[in-house]
Amino acid sequence: MWYKTEGRDGDVVLNARAALSRNLEDYPFTDKMTAEQAKELIEKIKTVYRAENGWTMTDLTEAGEEQKLALTEQRIISRETAEKKNPAAVFQNEDFSVAVTVGGTDHVRIEAVAPGNDLPAALEKAFAAETLLDEAFPVAYADQIGYVTRNPELLGTGLRVSATLHLPLCGESGWLNRAAFRMAKEGISIRSLDGGRVNTGLYVIANRETMGMTEEELAKTVTEAAERLTAKEREYRDALTEDERAELSEEACRRYGMLMYAGRVGAGELCSLYSRMRMAAAMNLADIAVPLVDEAMFTCLPHTLAAVEGKDASADPDKARAVRVRDILSAAGLHGGR
Numbered sequence: 001m002w003y004k005t006e007g008r009d010g011d012v013v014l015n016a017r018a019a020l021s022r023n024l025e026d027y028p029f030t031d032k033m034t035a036e037q038a039k040e041l042i043e044k045i046k047t048v049y050r051a052e053n054g055w056t057m058t059d060l061t062e063a064g065e066e067q068k069l070a071l072t073e074q075r076i077i078s079r080e081t082a083e084k085k086n087p088a089a090v091f092q093n094e095d096f097s098v099a100v101t102v103g104g105t106d107h108v109r110i111e112a113v114a115p116g117n118d119l120p121a122a123l124e125k126a127f128a129a130e131t132l133l134d135e136a137f138p139v140a141y142a143d144q145i146g147y148v149t150r151n152p153e154l155l156g157t158g159l160r161v162s163a164t165l166h167l168p169l170c171g172e173s174g175w176l177n178r179a180a181f182r183m184a185k186e187g188i189s190i191r192s193l194d195g196g197r198v199n200t201g202l203y204v205i206a207n208r209e210t211m212g213m214t215e216e217e218l219a220k221t222v223t224e225a226a227e228r229l230t231a232k233e234r235e236y237r238d239a240l241t242e243d244e245r246a247e248l249s250e251e252a253c254r255r256y257g258m259l260m261y262a263g264r265v266g267a268g269e270l271c272s273l274y275s276r277m278r279m280a281a282a283m284n285l286a287d288i289a290v291p292l293v294d295e296a297m298f299t300c301l302p303h304t305l306a307a308v309e310g311k312d313a314s315a316d317p318d319k320a321r322a323v324r325v326r327d328i329l330s331a332a333g334l335h336g337g338r
Contacts, residue, residue: 002114003295014165023149024041035086038087041107046091159207163223166278170229179232198271260329
């Protein structure tokens with residue numbers, strides 16, 4: 001899992017993702033497929049991403065609602081894919097850094113994730129998985145438009161690259177709203193992951209279109225945008241006064257103590273505690289590793305927790321979350337600011 005390691009610029013950038021959309025020749029787009037064609041497509045792809053080579057398959061037709069929602073929470077599948085009636089499946093490699101969705105918006109969507117601001121690593125993993133597909137089946141490609149995809153924005157390379165960043169101070173200052181307008185002109189979109197709920201300070205930046213650019217150029221554009229945002233967030237953090245730093249350190253200790261002794265922790269409550277704790281950890285103002293804060297957050301999201309913990313989480317999710325968070329954070333042994 002990406003959150004087990006703090007990658008390059010990990011104080012601000014959580015992860016980088018590369019997603020390739022591909023369609024096989026001789027099949028209609030998924031929204032025009034019959035159930036029989038969708039099943040046939042899955043069976044074909046199963047011969048590429050085989051269990052004996054470390055791939056595990058989740059049949060979305062047979063998966064429970066919580067499991068599908070958990071995959072959505074983890075950004076492995078889209079809500080559209082989770083709600084599809086036709087057969088669909090997800091294949092994941094051994095370390096869960098690559099997910100291959102079959103029967104979603106396109107026939108095949110290969111997404112790879114790497115910790116920190118490391119799109120080249122994510123691209124390398126995605127291309128390796130794509131090679132397996134290319135060697136097995138003809139992929140729809142046209143000289144004039146590149147890879148044939150259902151979404152016109154992905155025509156060309158069929159590539160969507162993105163990075164997830166923690167930008168609490170950029171967001172609070174209002175600077176990020178102004179930057180988003182400039183970035184849009186450069187072909188970069190930026191959106192909050194909060195969806196209007198509790199402010200976690202998490203944002204995703206991604207390329208808007210792919211036509212006329214190579215995979216490397218797209219990755220370079222998003223990487224450089226992430227670097228600019230990282231530099232600005234660090235600038236704001238460096239400008240904090242000694243009193244503000246002391247307050248942030250103390251706040252992180254209090255939040256850690258609360259999480260370590262709470263009998264129940266709500267999902268919204270955890271989200272509200274996350275941002276300041278992560279910033280304190282990233283600034284070396286608390287004796288806790290950034291990956292632990294991320295792991296506590298992303299493994300305890302409501303549907304992810306329910307899918308992992310099963311009936312125990314369903315009976316009392318806040319209690320199950322408190323236990324899981326405590327198990328994760330106990331590795332930190334926090335004892336005050338640095």
